[in-house]
Amino acid sequence: MEPVEALLQGDREGAIALMKDQPQYSYQVSKFAIARWIRRNAATSTWAGSGIRLNAVCPGPVMTPLLEHDLQDPVKGPAIQGLPRPLGEFTTCEQVAYLVEFLLSDRAHFLVGQLIMIDGGIETAFRANDYPTVWQVNRE
Amino acid sequence: MSSIVITGSQSGMGWEMRQYLESQKHQIIGVDLPGKGAEVESDLSTLEGCQVAVQQVLERCQGKLNGVVANAGVDSNNPPLVFGVNYFGVVDFLSGLQEVLAQSAPTAVVVNVSD
Numbered sequence: 001m002e003p004v005e006a007l008l009q010g011d012r013e014g015a016i017a018l019m020k021d022q023p024q025y026s027y028q029v030s031k032f033a034i035a036r037w038i039r040r041n042a043a044t045s046t047w048a049g050s051g052i053r054l055n056a057v058c059p060g061p062v063m064t065p066l067l068e069h070d071l072q073d074p075v076k077g078p079a080i081q082g083l084p085r086p087l088g089e090f091t092t093c094e095q096v097a098y099l100v101e102f103l104l105s106d107r108a109h110f111l112v113g114q115l116i117m118i119d120g121g122i123e124t125a126f127r128a129n130d131y132p133t134v135w136q137v138n139r140e
Numbered sequence: 141m142s143s144i145v146i147t148g149s150q151s152g153m154g155w156e157m158r159q160y161l162e163s164q165k166h167q168i169i170g171v172d173l174p175g176k177g178a179e180v181e182s183d184l185s186t187l188e189g190c191q192v193a194v195q196q197v198l199e200r201c202q203g204k205l206n207g208v209v210a211n212a213g214v215d216s217n218n219p220p221l222v223f224g225v226n227y228f229g230v231v232d233f234l235s236g237l238q239e240v241l242a243q244s245a246p247t248a249v250v251v252n253v254s255d
Contacts, residue, residue, distance in 0.1 A: 007227050012220075015227075019219040026219045030226035035253050037231060046238060051245025054234075056253040064152045093156030096252075100157055101164065103250045104144065104207040115253060123255065 007033040008040070035115055042113030053112050055103050060119025063090040086121035143201050145169045147184060147193075147233065148212030150176035153252065157209060169200050171212070184212055185224030187232055194236030205240045208233075211252040 006015035007030070019026055035056060041047055042054040061067055061080055067090065070076040099118055102108055117123055144161060148154035149170030158168050171193050172178035179200060182193035197205070210230045214222055230251055241247040 007223060010231075012223065012228060015223055016219045019223075023217040023219055026217060026222035027215045027226070030222050031253050031255065033227050034230050034251060037227075038251060038253070047249075050238070050242035051247060052238065052241045053246070053248045054251070055249070056251040058253045058255050059153070060255060062153060062254075064156075066152060093153050094160060096153055097157045097160035100209055100250050101161060104142075104209070104248045106246060108248065109246070117255075119255070 003029045004033045004036065008037060038115065039113055048112045053103075053108065055108070055111050055113065056115045057096060057099050057103065058115050058117045058119070059091055059096050060117070060122045061090050062096060063092050083122055084125045086125075089120070091118060091120055142206035143167045143169065143204060144207045144209060145171060145180075145197055145201075145205065145237070146209040146211055147171040147229070148252075150178050154209075154211040157211065166206075169197055171197065184229030184233060185214075185221050187228065190229060190232040190236065193233060197237060198240060201240065203240065204244050205237065206244060206247055208237060208241070208249045209252070210234060210249065213252060213254060 003015045003018040006018055019029070038054055038056050047054045061083070067080070071080060096118055099116065103111060144166050146154055146158050146161075146168055149158045149168065150172040158170060162168055169180060170178035171180040171182065171184070173183055174181040180193055180196040182196065183189040184193060210233065212225055212229060214225045216222055234249060241249070
């Protein structure tokens with residue numbers, strides 16, 4: 001968690017230093033941190049309070065030239081193929097674009113601070129019970 | 141018609157988003173690394189690069205910006221690069237555009253947080 005918190009505090013050098021022994025987790029750390037930044041900031045006066053809605057799309061594997069390349073990789077290929085694929089196919093860029101278009105539009109007026117998974121249901125196989133969790137409505 | 145910035149607009153998902161949104165008559169201001177054909181060319185992995193990108197977007201959009209798609213991202217074992225593009229390249233870039241987005245409200249930002 002430490003490098004994520006360092007990023008959230010704007011400490012670029014500190015966050016980088018914390019990755020010295022685990023540089024291979026840079027990507028996951030960066031994505032976790034930006035997701036948390038969105039969740040913490042979207043409803044503030046700077047963003048929603050100023051009329052700017054902040055949300056995220058969270059695609060799983062998406063059919064792109066990069067994915068086609070990774071599917072040929074001896075390590076990445078089997079790992080990707082081993083993921084559940086409830087709809088029987090990979091998300092396409094077009095489907096992600098439709099969701100982005102919607103989120104940019106005035107019809108998404110009440111969507112604030114949401115991280116919308118668009119992966120055909122893969123992540124439900126791993127963390128179906130992560131949320132919703134009980135939330136404390138009384139804030140200090 | 142609306143004016144939308146897309147980072148990482150010239151390849152992968154960003155390119156497809158660009159194509160689709162243009163087909164729906166949105167005006168796209170693409171941001172990408174130099175040499176890839178984007179309207180704004182800059183390296184978002186550094187603070188300076190973000191500031192240059194923000195400046196050029198502000199010049200192009202002329203005070204009106206309807207949305208930003210923070211899509212640019214890299215995957216490697218290089219923490220400065222990955223943190224630079226995937227985290228600060230989003231936070232610093234969006235912070236620089238907050239004022240014009242507020243002036244043009246209601247507006248929207250979508251971040252691509254690929255898992």
